[in-house]
Amino acid sequence: MHTITLEVGKQFHTHKGILDHDCLIGGPDGVTVTIGTTTYLALRPLLPDYVLSMPRGAQVVYPKDSANIVGMADIFPGAHVVEAGVGSGALSMSLLRAVGEGGRLSSYERRQDFADIARANVERFFGGPHPAWTITVDSLQDALAETDVDRVVLDMLAPWECLDAVSKALRPGGVLCCYVATTTQLSTTVEALRAHGTYTEPEAWETLARGWHVEGLAVRPQHRMVGHTGFLCTARRLADGVEPPVRRRRPSKGTYGEPLTEAAPDPAGAAAPKQPKPPFRPQLP
Numbered sequence: 001m002h003t004i005t006l007e008v009g010k011q012f013h014t015h016k017g018i019l020d021h022d023c024l025i026g027g028p029d030g031v032t033v034t035i036g037t038t039t040y041l042a043l044r045p046l047l048p049d050y051v052l053s054m055p056r057g058a059q060v061v062y063p064k065d066s067a068n069i070v071g072m073a074d075i076f077p078g079a080h081v082v083e084a085g086v087g088s089g090a091l092s093m094s095l096l097r098a099v100g101e102g103g104r105l106s107s108y109e110r111r112q113d114f115a116d117i118a119r120a121n122v123e124r125f126f127g128g129p130h131p132a133w134t135i136t137v138d139s140l141q142d143a144l145a146e147t148d149v150d151r152v153v154l155d156m157l158a159p160w161e162c163l164d165a166v167s168k169a170l171r172p173g174g175v176l177c178c179y180v181a182t183t184t185q186l187s188t189t190v191e192a193l194r195a196h197g198t199y200t201e202p203e204a205w206e207t208l209a210r211g212w213h214v215e216g217l218a219v220r221p222q223h224r225m226v227g228h229t230g231f232l233c234t235a236r237r238l239a240d241g242v243e244p245p246v247r248r249r250r251p252s253k254g255t256y257g258e259p260l261t262e263a264a265p266d267p268a269g270a271a272a273p274k275q276p277k278p279p280f281r282p283q284l285p
């Protein structure tokens with residue numbers, strides 16, 4: 001696949017030959033063009049195509065995860081959303097699409113070079129500056145001064161460092177959504193949210209998207225897939241002064257690292273008689 005921006009009078013060169021941009025400009029989407037002996041389909045890129053081919057500073061949020069963030073964090077038209085970091089701007093584009101021109105996306109990125117790449121990517125995709133978007137080049141926890149924010153989305157190494165700032169910004173009932181790459185980050189994020197005391201019990205998950213090969217009788221999962229991208233975690237801001245309800249299901253023994261004790265060895269050296277396994281009973285909430 002090639003992604004090109006059409007410009008009057010310009011040419012696109014491949015090892016197969018040359019394509020004049022003018023033969024596509026003004027024409028419909030979904031036509032074929034022949035370069036040398038190869039026929040190509042010409043289509044405007046969808047947002048997922050664009051994100052996977054645009055210049056990158058930092059690693060992007062993959063389209064399957066952006067879709068999940070927009071859906072599960074309930075990003076709605078007109079919402080005021082805070083996002084950090086911006087990286088290459090991939091997630092920013094999905095968030096801007098979801099809030100629309102009547103919403104607000106306030107993005108924070110601590111690196112100027114990444115903010116510049118993101119701005120160029122976003123402006124190229126939307127054909128100019130998006131009216132709902134601002135970028136602040138700073139660390140979110142130092143710069144965030146907004147209040148009554150509907151949603152906060154964090155894609156960064158250490159989202160737990162931002163929880164104080166985020167809980168001042170989010171309105172009661174607002175959603176915080178964190179996207180992290182490793183299990184250790186996920187664990188630290190969830191435990192920090194619980195310990196903070198201003199959020200509901202966090203929910204964590206990952207999304208695996210497996211393509212299918214569908215042809216005649218050969219209908220089966222594709223052999224290859226993107227095995228891991230990241231984990232998502234959401235929690236909602238409680239109203240001020242409200243204590244999070246006590247969790248009904250207590251963590252099982254050893255969950256928080258208490259020493260696990262083994263049964264004392266039999267002094268006579270005889271093996272302890274095997275206890276029958278208790279019947280399986282599902283844990284009901």
Ligand SMILES: C[S@@+](CC[C@H](N)C(=O)[O-])C[C@H]1O[C@@H](n2cnc3c(N)ncnc32)[C@H](O)[C@@H]1O
Pocket residue numbers: 058059060061084085086087088089090091092108109110111114138139140141155156157158162
């Ligand atoms: C993985 S990238 C974000 C990718 C982006 N969501 C995308 O889809 O293109 C993580 C970014 O967070 C920025 N960052 C890390 N901690 C930050 C903080 N506390 N405040 C603002 N930006 C931060 C980093 O500089 C980096 O650009």
